[in-house]
Amino acid sequence: MAVAAAAAVAEKLSELIFSGDDDGWAAAVPNLQKNLTVLSPEQIELAKMLLLEGQKHLFEHWPEPGVDDGKKKDFFEQVARLNSSYPGGLSSYIQNAKRLLADSKVGKNPYDGFTPSVPSGQVLTFGDADFIRLEEAGIKEARKSAFVLVAGGLGERLGYKGIKLALPIETTTGRCFMQHYVESILALQESSCRLAQDQHQSEIPLVIMTSDDTHTPTIKLLESNNYFGMKSTQVILLKQEKVACLDDNDATLALDPNDKYKIQTKPHGHGDVHALLYSSGLLNKWKQEGIKWVLFFQDTNGLLFKAIPASLGVSVTKGYHVNSLAVPRKAKEAIGGITKLTHTDGRSMVINVEYNQLDPLLRATGHADGDVNCETGFSPFPGNINQLILELEPYIEELNKTRGAISEFVNPKYKDSTKTAFKSSTRLECMMQDYPKSLSPSARVGFTVMDTWLGYAPVKNNPEDAAKVPKGNPYHSATSGEMAIYKANSIILKKAGVQIADPITDVFNGQEVEVWPRVTWNPKWALTFSDVKRKVNEACSVSQRSTLVINNSNVILDTLSLDGTLIANEVEVKLAGAVQNKGWVLQHVDHKDSSNPEEIRIRGFKIQKVEQLELNHV
Ligand code: UGB
8 A cells, every 4th residue: 555545544543542432443443343342442453553653464354253262362471461561561562573574675784884893801811810809809709699591592503303492511420511601600699698608598589581483382391300409489480472474565564474363473582681681670670679780691602601700700890781791703704793882973982783783884984895804803892692791780770761672673685676575474672782872971881802712602503504614713512512611621621720631623513613511510510710720739740631520519630630630529529549440432323313312413513421530539
């Protein structure tokens, strides 16, 4: 329909609706008018809102009353959910969609008028005096923090059938991401309360944002594992709702192709976490309980907690309202770049520019080569790893203004260059790292850059896509994620004085990786570099083919010379002298060989447990 004609219909409708003529407005859609008796007064109000927003097609196929009445009510239940879960309601969603779709059609650059430059932030050097001081400051403050895990994503890039939180972080112990996160938070809580001599043992809350795709399996994972040792009351699940799909540039809501009484929906993105936290009332409750920091993190970064103490220390010492954790970024790597944007009108902000927008932005502002590495071999823009530390009080102040609404974007796939039709329905999306976009220039927004080996090894890509990653760029696969754990632990032990053999290189699922000794430890053994140094005597060595598993807190590495596999489960033990056995061997596995479970196939190897020394509780 021509835009002018549609506008005229909308105007007529709005006249009728606001005149209070109850029969007149619905007469515009006879099939709806016939069904008004089936609907409750609240549902009739929602119907008016939909008509005002140009959505009369939703009712045009409705049959006579008495046919499919249950489905008609279900339709309005869905509309009510879509309406209440979006800040400002469904009408705001449709209006925002119309605006963003119009911008997208004319190719409006969201960064119009802004010039990018490289911001300055805190760079961590693992193990130096500053790092140790920051770790201590972070541990002290950790008992005043709350953790928020965004885990509503389907993991389409990984293609794994289950939830990513249930995947093993490494296959030596088989501990899953959820277990690792819970144990890390509990270890932080214990360590922080001990250091602060906190008598009443503060509990660090863990919020998990789920979605329809991940909610039930997440609960199942927690319940069937007794919450991995955390009190069930300490874990709070907030489920994000999906948003309505849009069929065209007029923001016509898309009906589900398989059910004409259902609006098609898709995920809105991790940015939903802010509105959910706001509406949950948790933030004010936390404030009353003395919580000062909120730490956001993603579902599959097995290294993150190694960087948490020092990064929180940076927030504390610098007084950052927003602290984005970052790593050196390879040009064109699929992680956003932390960028300073300065507008021609003088405004400026430090913000993540998403990976697909950084290159066009640079090209449009005089950088003819776009997103390229500089002389360091990395992009000059630090890579956003989407782990944010927010100071609670200013966060609450901001959300009181915005109700948690985050700036959105739309990414329609057009059928052709006229940009009049979409290949498939689209929807608005938002990202949690866009939170600083609405802050005033006086907000203290900073970032912390750490070595990638220390803080970032997500599991996002399936084997085929990982194998195609340009040489030198990280694979972000299950293979590289597991190898990164061994590498980080080996490097940390090495820096604490242990002789660690050099890694070898091997190829799994088409990805060349460094294979370090398979060293793993439970977070309660060591959270900081100082913890490791206290528990390690310099006269120790570990050969490349070795596996060392430390499962308890008071294990001391004392003159240990390991060439094989050693598993220390005892609470208190000194590991001393030579330990040699056949050990555990990495076996190659073809990712297409369905005789192995998916968790194994996606990494391209399995561990053959030939011989080990296991020290257990007596
Ligand atoms: N997630 C949700 O909880 N809900 C959703 O609707 C969607 C996701 P992806 P993405 O670290 O390499 C981000 O899909 O969005 C959760 C940053 O934007 O793995 O492609 C999901 O469960 C990017 O700047 O990542 O890219 C997961 O835990 C860069 O930092 C998390 O959100 C990139 O991550 C991230 O979702 C990166």
